Amino acid sequence: MTTFTGALRSSLGKKYLMGFTGLVWVGFAIGHLIGNFLLFAGREAFNGYAYFLEHLGHGMLIYVAEAFLALTILIHVANGINVAVLDKSAARPVGYQVKGNARGRTQKGLASQTMIWTGLTILGFLVLHLVTFKFAYLWEQVPDYKFEGTNIMTRDLYSVVVRRFSEGWYVGLYTAVMLLFGMHLKHGVWSAFQSLGLLNKKTTAPMISLAWVVSIVLSLGFLFLPVTVFVMNESFASPAGGLHL
Amino acid sequence: MSKEETVAKKQGSRYTVRVWRQAGKDKPGQLVDYQVDGIIPNMSFLEMLDVLNEQLTKEGKEAIAFDSDCREGICGMCSLVIDGVAHGPHSGCTTCAVRMRDFPSGSTITIEPFRAKAFPVIKDLVVDRSALDKIIAAGGYVSVNAGAAPDANSILVGKESADRAMDAAACIGCGACVAACPNASASLFTSAKITQLASLPQGQPERKKRVKAMVEEMDRLGFGDCSNHGECEAVCPKEIGINHIAQMRRDYLMATLAP
Numbered sequence A: 001m002t003t004f005t006g007a008l009r010s011s012l013g014k015k016y017l018m019g020f021t022g023l024v025w026v027g028f029a030i031g032h033l034i035g036n037f038l039l040f041a042g043r044e045a046f047n048g049y050a051y052f053l054e055h056l057g058h059g060m061l062i063y064v065a066e067a068f069l070a071l072t073i074l075i076h077v078a079n080g081i082n083v084a085v086l087d088k089s090a091a092r093p094v095g096y097q098v099k100g101n102a103r104g105r106t107q108k109g110l111a112s113q114t115m116i117w118t119g120l121t122i123l124g125f126l127v128l129h130l131v132t133f134k135f136a137y138l139w140e141q142v143p144d145y146k147f148e149g150t151n152i153m154t155r156d157l158y159s160v161v162v163r164r165f166s167e168g169w170y171v172g173l174y175t176a177v178m179l180l181f182g183m184h185l186k187h188g189v190w191s192a193f194q195s196l197g198l199l200n201k202k203t204t205a206p207m208i209s210l211a212w213v214v215s216i217v218l219s220l221g222f223l224f225l226p227v228t229v230f231v232m233n234e235s236f237a238s239p240a241g242g243l244h245l
Numbered sequence B: 001m002s003k004e005e006t007v008a009k010k011q012g013s014r015y016t017v018r019v020w021r022q023a024g025k026d027k028p029g030q031l032v033d034y035q036v037d038g039i040i041p042n043m044s045f046l047e048m049l050d051v052l053n054e055q056l057t058k059e060g061k062e063a064i065a066f067d068s069d070c071r072e073g074i075c076g077m078c079s080l081v082i083d084g085v086a087h088g089p090h091s092g093c094t095t096c097a098v099r100m101r102d103f104p105s106g107s108t109i110t111i112e113p114f115r116a117k118a119f120p121v122i123k124d125l126v127v128d129r130s131a132l133d134k135i136i137a138a139g140g141y142v143s144v145n146a147g148a149a150p151d152a153n154s155i156l157v158g159k160e161s162a163d164r165a166m167d168a169a170a171c172i173g174c175g176a177c178v179a180a181c182p183n184a185s186a187s188l189f190t191s192a193k194i195t196q197l198a199s200l201p202q203g204q205p206e207r208k209k210r211v212k213a214m215v216e217e218m219d220r221l222g223f224g225d226c227s228n229h230g231e232c233e234a235v236c237p238k239e240i241g242i243n244h245i246a247q248m249r250r251d252y253l254m255a256t257l258a259p
């Protein structure tokens, strides 16, 4: 008798896990992007948003969310390596000398075949991203910020972001990774729905188009911010911050 | 050489064919180059190999082993990877239905066997695809007597279900989906066999048992994981869609969540 947990270890189970964890992170990325746009509203708004998140549910909710995200990405990465490296070479020990691509209805292409590499690059970037933003206070001076008209103090996360995005190399790297992130999503988003068995003959093609839209919006959305902060640094670095033309 | 043969040779084109030669199972193999002459555009791909084999036999060399039977696209016996694509450059057709007019005269054509751990090479281009039969034997049947032809009229089947079942039933079990999959997954084949029965009333009593048994057999035989490349659908001679794979995933999930 196959139980649900037993099923998760099957080749189909790997797909369920991959699709589910992938969608969790796509959801997170959408929320994160919306939050990021508060940079345009200025120092008070952005720091206020960070403060709000850190204090949700007596400051517990953020830890729960972080633990959940950490667990899902761990599953996603471990599964991905399993599928794209270990199982793949085991199932075809002798490969083809000539590699071809069928025309027509195939989805096999640069994006689908480089999922493991774009994925690992995003993972590496994620670590750098956490070190340079979230955990910046552990290794560099982060100024304090006092909310207007109150006595509440918090870390000035806004200044960390703006300072980092004034560095050309960081913005360049960020942009490059976001383009790869878009590529990962182009195959990943529709694929997640297919993996969870949620598509049929009629919905597959529209979902593939929707995945294109999601990947372009998220990738351009994320790289729009650092580029704008880099170009308009004077405006962003002012005491009130934000974008004023 | 007879007079007609000389004429055909003059008229036909010449190709360089690079063929995987392997003396037997677990023996080392390699690509070997051959020149073949007198190929006319309307010849089928397998006829080109027949001409080459005749040539090899006359030269006292061993003929190239390859599978074929009906040579009209219905049996699923032929199985070649031509220039890296299972069943060659034409979509929706088997190797035996590929014509030489698809290849520019004078070009080089590389022919390799279907590659997967579950499909061991027996000789040259012939592989053992009995793993697919094992997947069917694990549950791809209806255990009760479903009746004779007249009984078909007593159990009504909706048009949509009938179409879906027919789509899936078009599978000839050639294994091109496995050969084309970058991960050597048998998901398209297995899902077609599962949904064919899952779409019909006769398949309902054993539906959950079947999907579990067949999926687990597929895994046990060493086929790879699906990464939704969809290359299987593109090479399938019967154009079976990956929507059947999604259906299999739904069924397997339901079967394990609510056994």
Ligand code: FES
Residues within 6 Å of the ligand: B067, B068, B069, B070, B071, B072, B073, B074, B075, B076, B077, B078, B094, B095, B096, B097
């Ligand atoms: S030989 Fe029968 S399908 Fe090609």
